[in-house]
Amino acid sequence: MRVKRYVVDSMPDALEKIRIDLGKDAIILNSKPIRTGGLFGLFGKQRIEVVAAVDDKGAERAPSASPARQPDLPARPQTGSYAAQQAYQKAAMAAAAQPAAESEPTGTGTRQTPQETAAAAPQADSRPDRPPAKRAPSAPTAVAAAPDADSKQLADEVRDMRQIFEKLLINGLNSQLPPAIQAVQAHLAKQEVAEEVTADIIRKLLLHGEPSAQWTEEEARQAAARIIAELVEKASPMPSRIEPGVKYAFFFGPTGVGKTTTIAKLAADSMLKDKRRIGFITADTYRIAAVEQLKTYANILNVPLEVIFSPKEIVQAMERLSGCDLIFVDTAGRNFRNDEYVQGIRDLLRDDADCLNFLVLSLTAKYSDIKAIIRNFGDVPVSRVIFTKADETEAYGAMLNVAYETGLPFSYITTGQNVPDDIVTATPALVANMIMGD
Numbered sequence: 001m002r003v004k005r006y007v008v009d010s011m012p013d014a015l016e017k018i019r020i021d022l023g024k025d026a027i028i029l030n031s032k033p034i035r036t037g038g039l040f041g042l043f044g045k046q047r048i049e050v051v052a053a054v055d056d057k058g059a060e061r062a063p064s065a066s067p068a069r070q071p072d073l074p075a076r077p078q079t080g081s082y083a084a085q086q087a088y089q090k091a092a093m094a095a096a097a098q099p100a101a102e103s104e105p106t107g108t109g110t111r112q113t114p115q116e117t118a119a120a121a122p123q124a125d126s127r128p129d130r131p132p133a134k135r136a137p138s139a140p141t142a143v144a145a146a147p148d149a150d151s152k153q154l155a156d157e158v159r160d161m162r163q164i165f166e167k168l169l170i171n172g173l174n175s176q177l178p179p180a181i182q183a184v185q186a187h188l189a190k191q192e193v194a195e196e197v198t199a200d201i202i203r204k205l206l207l208h209g210e211p212s213a214q215w216t217e218e219e220a221r222q223a224a225a226r227i228i229a230e231l232v233e234k235a236s237p238m239p240s241r242i243e244p245g246v247k248y249a250f251f252f253g254p255t256g257v258g259k260t261t262t263i264a265k266l267a268a269d270s271m272l273k274d275k276r277r278i279g280f281i282t283a284d285t286y287r288i289a290a291v292e293q294l295k296t297y298a299n300i301l302n303v304p305l306e307v308i309f310s311p312k313e314i315v316q317a318m319e320r321l322s323g324c325d326l327i328f329v330d331t332a333g334r335n336f337r338n339d340e341y342v343q344g345i346r347d348l349l350r351d352d353a354d355c356l357n358f359l360v361l362s363l364t365a366k367y368s369d370i371k372a373i374i375r376n377f378g379d380v381p382v383s384r385v386i387f388t389k390a391d392e393t394e395a396y397g398a399m400l401n402v403a404y405e406t407g408l409p410f411s412y413i414t415t416g417q418n419v420p421d422d423i424v425t426a427t428p429a430l431v432a433n434m435i436m437g438d
Contacts, residue, residue: 180220193397253360268420279324
């Protein structure tokens with residue numbers, strides 16, 4: 001690991017120097033305002049001290065068989081940050097582990113110095129009746145194991161600390177950010193985007209090739225929207241709509257998120273636009289009048305409906321609807337913390353090639369609850385996510401948080417109760433516009 005200290009006028013200047021000197025994989029270990037110049041501590045100029053580090057890839061290479069000199073240790077950062085001191089100590093330990101491992105012989109229980117090894121070599125060569133000993137093939141692997149393990153552990157710890165340092169950077173030095181970037185940060189907070197996601201977006205804005213300090217607020221918003229679209233597209237590379245090859249679409253989620261109404265919208269859309277023959281199966285016999293609600297939609301659309309009372313009955317229901325092109329399966333909305341309900345959903349869903357399992361989430365829910373829902377349904381094969389009730393909230397950051405933290409792909413967003421109009425495909429551009437729009 002290489003550690004370097006910078007004294008700069010602003011954070012964009014520091015990030016530019018760090019990117020040039022240490023590369024894009026560098027992380028900021030510590031930053032604090034300082035005063036330089038002046039007389040007796042007075043009239044000094046306000047500046048920023050930044051300590052950055054990068055994992056040295058060269059330390060991960062296997063050491064050679066010849067003795068190596070003691071590598072130069074990185075200069076210790078002059079900072080009071082405990083995290084920076086710990087990073088320096090770990091870098092020093094990783095650098096010192098390489099020569100120590102090289103001097104450890106394999107196959108013996110004693111330690112030899114390089115001088116002793118060189119002195120013993122002529123004696124071995126002077127015996128004509130004894131061929132030179134071959135090096136054990138496992139020796140390089142054994143020698144390389146120790147530094148490789150240390151380097152991997154250090155790299156893991158650096159990655160774990162990255163999010164913490166990014167949040168400290170954004171929260172502690174937001175007054176040093178350009179005004180346009182500060183406006184983007186405030187807007188993301190208003191949209192309830194998670195702190196680590198906001199920190200990543202701000203970091204990418206500051207590392208942008210253009211001079212971010214000269215951006216207007218509108219330019220900064222547009223750049224942030226492009227970054228958000230890239231993050232969402234990374235999680236949702238597949239088509240948002242239901243593909244023609246899909247025959248069974250299962251819908252599950254907590255209570256009151258609008259699963260049945262969403263099914264009616266998609267069913268009507270598939271009939272009118274794709275000309276597909278539709279069928280309904282409902283397992284929602286727990287909620288009062290749930291069957292009647294889906295039956296009303298079935299009568300309006302003139303499609304068949306099957307009611308099942310246990311997961312075992314779904315096979316027969318599918319056989320009775322074998323003439324349909326696409327079958328929508330509605331499940332009961334129950335408390336997602338109920339393990340018995342989650343197990344029932346798991347038994348009902350299918351993970352076949354012609355099946356899609358939609359997790360339906362409401363944008364009016366707190367993101368902490370959304371995370372708990374996704375975690376409790378962790379063993380359920382989720383194909384895509386549908387977000388509902390976008391018309392009942394002004395904060396859409398939960399969608400970006402889900403894409404960033406879980407990688408689950410999006411499918412649709414519902415914007416009202418009108419069937420079949422109030423539903424749109426969740427494209428990356430739409431999600432970015434909803435978050436960064438006015």
